[in-house]
Amino acid sequence: MRPFNQRTVVSIVYVTAMFMAAMDASVVNLALPAIMKEFQAPPPDAGIVNIGYLVSLAVCLPIAGWLGDRWGTKRIFLIALGMFTAASLLCGLAEHLAALNLFRIIQGAGGGLITPVGMAILFRTFPPEERPKISRVLVLPVAVAPALGPIISGFFTDQLSWRWIFFINVPIGLIILLVGLLCLDEHTESDAGKFDLPGFLLSAPGMPLAVFALSRGPADGFGSPAVLAAGVGGLVLLTALVFVELRTRHPLLNLRLLADRVFGMMSIVSLFSAAGLLGMLYVFPLMYQDVLNHSALDTALITFPEALGLMLASQLMPRSLSRLGPRRLISSALLCASVLFGLLSLTGPGTNPWLLRMLLFLAGFFLGHAVGAVQVTSFANIPSASMGRATTLFNVQNRLGSALGVAIMSCLLAVMSRHTEGALPDLAAYRTALLGAAGFLIAAFCFALGIRDADAAPGMGARSSSSARDERAAASSK
Structure with missing residues (x-):
């Protein structure tokens, strides 16, 4: 017999995993000068540490719903959490900027799957009339994590090393992985449908291009060739995605x-x-x-x-x-x-x-x-x-x-x-x-x-x- 009921387990696992993912989005910014100094990289390269994470997240986010429905929300959630935790460890051990960027891409892929799959688990566990009550714990990753991230980043960067902003995820991630593995229930959808390949081929480049243009445009100028090409390409692909998804029986993004x-x-x-x-x-x-x-x-x-x-x-x-x-x-x-x-x-x-x-x-x-x-x-x-x-x-x-x-x-x-x-x-x-x-x-x-x-x-x-x-x-x- 399980020591905790399913609703308690889902709340703890979801909130903790989301807390890590949300804090990681804000924890890197203050540490970028220290990272660039250690790797002797020029300041323009600093943005790549975040851009790779955001682009990877944007690629994986649209496919999260289908993966959870087809292969099981518990399985995909734990795989994503495992990717995020392992990538955090590797980010902390990175010996050069290229390795850090690669591990941040893996971390972004895990983060892109954690949020929608975890939310699906949560809202399937709690019926609509009970969801206002759980908002008392849902606010933790939304409110506290982004605000706490810079404080933790500043402390670790000043007192220890920027590497600890990634190492801190490892013990937390391992504990939540164990709890989720032992206590979460699996859920699959029998009518998940085939993988929407046309939708993926449009969203996989379209979302990252749009995110890249919005992220780099303010720094490089929206008229710069790279940003302009990414913005126009992303807009064209996302527009085509809308028309394709509205005509697909089982779309990745069910508009x-x-x-x-x-x-x-x-x-x-x-x-x-x-x-x-x-x-x-x-x-x-x-x-x-x-x-x-x-x-x-x-x-x-x-x-x-x-x-x-x-x-x-x-x-x-x-x-x-x-x-x-x-x-x-x-x-x-x-x-x-x-x-x-x-x-x-x-x-x-x-x-x-x-x-x-x-x-x-x-x-x-x-x-x-x-x-x-x-x-x-x-x-x-x-x-x-x-x-x-x-x-x-x-x-x-x-x-x-x-x-x-x-x-x-x-x-x-x-x-x-x-x-x-x-x-x-x-x-x-x-x-x-x-x-x-x-x-x-x-x-x-x-x-x-x-x-x-x-x-x-x-x-x-x-x-x-x-x-x-x-x-x-x-x-x-x-």
Whole structure:
């Protein structure tokens, strides 16, 4: 007899694995100068350490749903976690930059599979009416990991070595692998279908090219030959992918799921919210360091209250969702967060640090309500058989939204810097970029006004009406 029930095991395994993957996305940035110094590599090569990871993740992300449905979510999740853990060890042992880049590519492949497959396991384990309750633990990888990453990176890089930012994943990964191997249940879909080769041949280069263009465009210029070619190529391939996937019976990216009003609307809100949040988290630390002349560690500590706000929101969100409903909760939270982003844009040399901490805490608090409510209600009407493809599609658009937010904020900084005497953006440029991040939240707010509470009833923590149950039963039987 197992010592833990399946829901406890799934929660622990998912949250811990996601925590590692989410923290790894932010832990490398502060260590890049030390890595470049040790390998005696020029600064332009620093971006390759992250680009390889992002490109590999973008290649593997679209196929995660089919792999989980066809070969079993437990098996694919554990393989991905094993890849990520082994690659972390190899990254820490790398003796030259080429080896580090190769191991980061393997790490990105594992990370690209962990998120959607793990989410499918989670949402198949917990029915819609119970998902608001688990949002209290889901916020840990979303909120704490990105904020804790720079602090851990700064500590290890200064006190030990940059290699420890990778070594720390190894014992955690091994423990979760053992727990998952012994305690997770397997799930496969009998109607997973054949592998969508045309979809893969379009998404495998299309997604990485788009991510590469969005990632390198701000640094190299969107008019540079490499970035321009990648951007145009990615756009053409992704456009073709849309037409192909809509005509395929078992597509890698089931775009027909967007026809569900709740899932489609929440996906758009999530995309713009991710763009706004990641855009702010990209711009504000740069402004605090480059213009206001604070250290990287001080910057990480002053932005950490945003994660605390997200954590507090996660504890209150289920009750708020039940009382206000998705439309009022999500729209009001996004509006308040956009106002706070606007206030952050007024930051100057004499701004009280505690005022900034309070503003970031409140921004996290309101965004935590919005992001948490979106996540638990998005899949309210998605049947179990389609959950793997739905979580894959949700994560693909969320990843593109994050990359889009950072790219556009970088473009705003670049455009504004042209009007200054120096080569670097000044305070006005950063303020404009922060207003741009607020603009993404306003766009999300506008779409959130179109949410209908009745459509998302299962995700509000209450039993749906008999008609809604009949609709979900009919959807499941298709």
